[in-house]
């Protein structure tokens with residue numbers, strides 16, 4: 001009997017450890033999601049459906065990002081997304097409501113560059129951040 005209860009407590013402990021591991025896995029840092037939640041969800045909504053809390057206040061409703069592939073014959077329009085997110089060629093005080101992230105990231109990364117006194121390629125860092133976002137938005141697509 002004593003043996004059984006020892007076994008039972010062992011099972012209980014390992015179950016507790018397992019659920020802890022599952023929890024840790026769920027909370028793993030997902031940089032694309034983090035970036036999206038921090039900078040995009042306020043307009044495009046937590047799941048990308050265009051229903052962020054700021055969206056109703058905009059003249060142009062923020063796009064439903066989950067439909068991008070569906071509306072493009074099932075293929076994510078990566079180049080267009082990249083250009084819209086980067087915003088190259090859009091005047092800084094233009095009429096577009098979608099912020100220009102390329103410039104914001106360049107400024108943020110330049111600041112990091114100064115702080116780190118490193119020899120980073122800041123343009124490459126900006127590209128990396130934009131691609132990370134596109135990869136995350138790809139995971140939000142309605143299929």
Ligand code: HEC
Pocket residue numbers: 035036039040041042043044054058060061062063065068080081084085096097098099101133
């Ligand atoms: C202030 C609100 C706002 C924020 C914040 C915002 N967007 Fe947008 N976004 C818009 C609006 C409005 C549009 C619709 C069209 C336009 O104005 O160009 C749009 C359009 C887009 C499009 C083009 C969709 C299409 O139909 O082709 C993409 C992709 C996009 N946003 C991604 C992002 C990402 C990624 C972020 C975060 C880094 C972000 N947006 C943050 C308002 C916002």
